[in-house]
Amino acid sequence: MGKGFFISKTLGIVGVIVGTGVVATIIALSVVYSQEKAKNLEVVNPHTTPSTAKDPWENYRLPDSLSPVSYNITLWPRLVVNASTGLYIFTGQSDVVFRCEKETDLILIHCNKLNLTLLSLTGLDGATAPTIKKSWLEVPTQFLVIQLNSNLMAGRQYELYTEFIGELADDLGGFYRSEYTEGTSPPVKKVVATTQMQPVDARKAFPCFDEPAMKAVFHMTLLHAHGTVALANGMNLVNVTVNGQDVTRTSFEPTPLMSTYLLAFVVSEFGFIQSPEGEKVLIRIWARKQAIAEGQGNYALEKTGPILEFFEKYYSSSYPLTKSDQIALPDFSAGAMENWGLITYRETALLFNPASSSNGDKEWIATVISHELAHMWFGNLVTMKWWNDLWLNEGFASYVSYLGADSAEPTWNVTDLIVLKEVHGAMSVDALASSHPLSAKEEDIVRPAQISELFDTITYSKTYLNTFQYSNTVYQDLWKHLQMAADSTPGLELPASVDDIMNRWILQMGFPVVTIDTATGSINQRHFLLDPDSVVDRPSPFNYEWIVPMKWIKNGNDQTPYWLQTETATHLPMKTSGSDWVLANTKVSGFFRVNYDSGNWDRLLTLLSTDHEAIPVINRAQIVDDAFNLARARTVNTTLALRTTLFLQREREYMPWQTANKNLGYFFLMFDRSDVYGPMQAYLNKQVTPLFNHFKTITADWTKIPEKHTDQYNQVNAISIACSTGVAGCEELTTGWFKDWMNTPENNMIHPNLRQTVYCSAIAAGGMEEWDFAWRMYKEASIASEADKLMYALACTRVPWLLNRYLNYCLDPEKIRKQDATFTIVYIAGNVVGQSLAWDFVRTNWDHLFNDYGGGSLSFARLIEGITRRFSSEFELKQLQQFIEENAEQGFGSATLAVDQALERTKANMKWVAENKKDILTWFTVNSA
Known part of the structure; x- marks a missing residue:
């Protein structure tokens, strides 16, 4: 899935020292478990596990007695309100062909929030189907339970047919509806029927074996009103008008063998x-007609196309489908979703308008597209066996998304930005005692509410993709193939097996702080905790020691890399004398x-003050x-x-x-309500004034934009x-630009790169008039990225x-x-007046937020943070403890871990x-002074 939500736990599998492409990617930036940031999942301790359940349907996992072969699904979404129920609904029918692996008199198949109207079982290829004794929906575990009067026979195939009705709700999960308006006189409401199946919501669209290892072939048919278009994973094959009804029937190419969560x-x-x-591959970009017409x-x-070609070369594997549809949805919970052949996006992650979109918007689109296309192989072609290894999909896709974006926009140097956008944010969470290992035990991730916050990855070896294509893997399979690649690389020497190196990073939480004593040359490592007094009660199989690759420079010159394998080691070349300085990592x-x-700290700080460019910018x-x-960890003085x-x-x-x-x-969060605030503002004013004047000069008094990508950011x-710290001339600049726009709303001359900060500064300096104008512009915005900038800026007002x-x-x-509500509340909380x-x-x-906006949304966890x-x-x-006590009975859904982290952070x-x-x-x- 694409980025765009709460950073929960990220593990960085460290940069390799040797100059080989294979292992450098193996142990390189697997730090990107973070911003996947949009995968509606969560980790909590299981209440019901296979060992405690009394009956099979009380388990949350499917038994291994049945496996799907293929589905034939027909769905008919109604894009108008049903007169009798007052709801938007869809009707459907599904045939699933499954194979009996072990003799059984029980069928368990996932089914959630569907009203079944017909159910039948048929034997195939001469098999006789048992009669149905009893069937019911087991709500807690989301199963359709079918008890039979006799056994299904091992090795034989059967067909389960169902007819059902479901609600096309606006809950952003399963088969749901998204709405938008089109036209102006008057605006007309339009409804879109769309999907988000990951992780466990395919069962809300039709009965299915809804686990990632239960791969099958899907034959899709959609009934839809004339004037609408139907899309699915495969290319549309046949469009026919249904006799006697004002609908079109569209059938699609069968999918490859794939998991239910990739259906769209x-x-x-x-x-x-x-x-x-x-x-060779048909690429289509779909969106609201106005957005397409505007380019x-x-x-x-x-x-x-170029990014897809990059990955074909990178993986040495052709894209396996005939088409790749990318569609921008007005309502979407994540950033994007890697459905095979039909990738779904938030509008801000796919649509770009040069007149109103910033360079940051463009970078976001390039990296999200790259991330989702990376999944076409790593995740879709080869899939983790169970959600505890979700990091196998997500970390790798996050890492290579920067490579794909770099191939598409080589002047941006986006690969350097991994450090800011992934590593630093990941470390801030992984330094908490409430963090958790990258890989959980399979039996610990059972319930739908637990399949969450499990995203990260690394990898390289192409043999891995070839061996496991169209099937499922566990992380040990990856280590095996990476070891094969390492063993076949001439001149490559690892200090231990790939298994031993990597397991230390995925089976224990956290990361080390490496301390170098340049007076003696000694090095040691220990588990880094933001609060060193916090209690780590999670045992580690490796005693919180890692195999750490040390790349370092001495007096500006690269030195021989060094592996730190134990808690303490002596490495005399790091010993210095006189003005020598050492910089590691x-x-x-x-x-x-x-x-x-x-x-050494003093020598580095002196160097920064006298010749800062002697140190690489990263x-x-x-x-x-x-x-x-x-x-913050009280390891060095705050000064x-x-x-x-x-x-x-x-x-x-x-x-x-x-x-x-x-x-x-x-510091501002901690002190913007105290007497530290004034001197802190004055200091930052002093530091930023030269930067403000620098950009004023190189942009010819703010009349042009810098050429360099990162200069535009800076x-x-x-x-x-400058505006937030009161630098002379800054507020006048931003309020002047904003007033000009208010005077001519149809002609916004503020450069897209600067709009969010200008809007925020002007609204903060203004009152009701500025706010109401911005709100009107927000509601009228036809470009999602422009609406997002205004949505953020509206939270900057100082008027309670x-x-x-x-x-x-x-x-x-x-x-x-709904997709924006939690973000808006967080923006307001970021304002000291709004906290x-x-x-x-x-x-x-x-109660309203939890029940109507869903405890399963990752942005919901972001709300607590x-x-x-x-x-x-x-x-x-x-107050926080009382809030937790008052809501303990219903729990916190996907915010459970965030609540624990909030307590830990507050105490720290x-x-x-x-x-x-x-x-x-x-x-x-x-x-x-």
Whole structure:
């Protein structure tokens, strides 16, 4: 699935030292379990497991007695309200052919929220079907249970036929509806019937064996009204008018052998553009007709073909289908979903308009398309056996998405941005005692509510794909094939087997901090915890030790790489004298933090202050991020971390500035309600003023945009930080641009790159007039990325009653779409004025949010993290504990882990503030002068 939601746990399998492509990808940035950020899953301790269930249907896992062969499914979604029920519905019929693997008198097949109207069983190829004794729906485990009067025979095939009715709800899961308006006089509501099956919602569309290992071939047929178009995984084969009814019947090519969660089908009135005739693979971009007419699909069409070709070469394997449809949906819970042949996207992840979309929007589209296309092989062709190994799909797709995007946009250097967008964010969560290993035991991930937050990966070997195509694997299969690749690579020497190296990263949570003493040359590692006093009660099979590859430089020169295999080691070449300095983890090729003796820290900070470009730009960002996190873990003084920001007066590159801004953001969260705030503002004002003036100069007084991709990002940083800290001329600049737009709404001259920060700054400086104008523009926006910028900026107002009104809008899907509601609340909570308002709102409306917006949505977990990130007092801790107690009975769904992390973070914040506030106030006061 594509990125776009809550970062839960990421494990970085560290950068390899040797210069071989195979192993460098093996143990390289498998850090990307994070932002998959959109996969509606969760991890909690199982309440019902196979060992405790009394009857087979009380288990959450299918027995191994039956396996599907093929499905023949016909569905008819009604895109108008049913007069008798007042609901949108669909009707359907399904034939599933299955093979009996073990003799049994019981059929269990997943079925959820469907009203079955007909059920029959037939024997195939001469087999006699037993008669049905009894059948019922087992709601907790989501099974259709069919007890038979005699046994199914092992080795024989049978056909189960069902007819059913389901609701085409707006819950963003299974077979659901999405709505939008078209036209202006008056606007006409349009309804789309679409799908999101991952992880366990195919069972809401038709009865099925809904586990990833239960692969089958799917024959799809859709009935739909004239004037609509039907899409599915395969190419449409036949369109016929059904006699006596105003509908069209569209049948599709059968799918390859695949898992149920990859099934997709859509009925809509969308338009499309397509690749030229004669291409090996037909590529089509689908969206609202207005969006297609405005050219919003052109960029996606331009890049999909080249990225697909890149992966064919990268995998040495042809794309196995005849077409690749990409469709942008108005309502979609994730960023995108890798359905084979019909990839579904949020509009912001596929549609681009040069007149209103930023360079960040374009990068997002390129990387999400790349991520989903990577899955066509790694995930779709070869699939994990069970959800506990979901990281096999997701981490790898996240990593190679940057490679695919880099091939499509080589001037961007997006592969460097993995450090900012994946590694740093992953570490911030994996440093908590409430983190968890990358790979869980299969028996611990049982219920639908548990199949969550399990995304990460690495890999390379093409033999793996060839061996396991159209089948399922476990992570040990991958290690075996990577070992084969390593063994066949001349000159490659690993310190241990691939199995031993990699299992240390996936079977134990967390990551190490490596400490180098340059006075002695000794190195040691220990489990890094953001709160060193937190209790780690999860046992580790490796005693929290990792095999760590050390790439390092000394006085600016690359040194011989070194493997750290034990807790402590002596490596004398790291010993220094005089002004020598050592920098480890160059280019951040490994997933660990680095600490040094005080002498080496002083020499690095002196170098930053005098000749910062002597240190690679990625490592300048790394020094800042490591120092701030080591300070939060009380490993180094907080003043040392703050000293790493002194060189920013001379820094013009994006990565160090972005990293410093993110880390100082934590200081603002902790102190923007205290007397530290003033000196802190004054210090950052002093540091950012040269950057603001730099961009003013190189853009000819803000009349053009920098050419370099990351410079465009840093121009946004310069304006955003300058305006928020009161740099002279900044607020006048942004409010002036915004007023010009208010005077001529049809002519927005603010550059798309700058719009979000300009909107936010102007709305913060303004009042009701600015807010109401922005709200009107939000509601009228025909481009999703523009609407998203305004949605964020509307939360920037400092007027409490406007923020309260905005919060209440989140309960009305006509005003704020369900897919956006939790994000909007989090944006408001990020505003110091809105923090308490958002917290009160969520507590007051928790039942409604939980029941109507679903405990299974990953953005729901983001909600808990977002509204509690500023918590740092005893009073807030007690409020949080009370909130948890009051809602313990119904639980927190996909926010369960986020609640535990919120408690841990709040306690750590309280301790950190108490220990550091005095020194921080003194430091900012002295250095802001």
